[in-house]
Amino acid sequence: MTPAPQKITTFLMFEGRAEEALTFYTSLFEDAEVIDIARYDAAGPGPEGSVKLATFTLAGQQFKCIDSYVKHGFGFTPSVSLFVECESATELDRLYGALAKGGGELMPVGSHGFSERFGWVNDRFGVSWQLNLAARD
Missing domain, CATH: 3.30.720.110 (Signal recognition particle alu RNA binding heterodimer, srp9/1)
Structure with missing residues (x-):
């Protein structure tokens, strides 16, 4: 049996702006789409309606993103x-x-x-x- 190929996906963590970001990014590229968005409900733990996990593509490349309900002491960096x-x-x-x-x-x-x-x-x-x-x- 041949093992399934490994998949590596870019994963972006936002603090409350995931849907805004993925909507913006998918508007920029012709070959882009939102595949799925799962949201937090009233039970949480994140704010109701915020992005629990979203999957989208840009130019055929798959990305995942979330709204972290935990505040972190770090953000994105140009080193990646x-x-x-x-x-x-x-x-x-x-x-x-x-x-x-x-x-x-x-x-x-x-x-x-x-x-x-x-x-x-x-x-x-x-x-x-x-x-x-x-x-x-």
């Missing part, structure tokens, strides 16, 4: 980021503008030696995104 290979400069600029709004610029869009066109931002939820123009053959 979502890397997006963009097919065009137009796509890169659109994503960069949308993700940077309300967030913070880490590297402006431009040629940085390792890429013809690259930009790096933290979005308004604190998630870090590296946007790279795919190399042309």
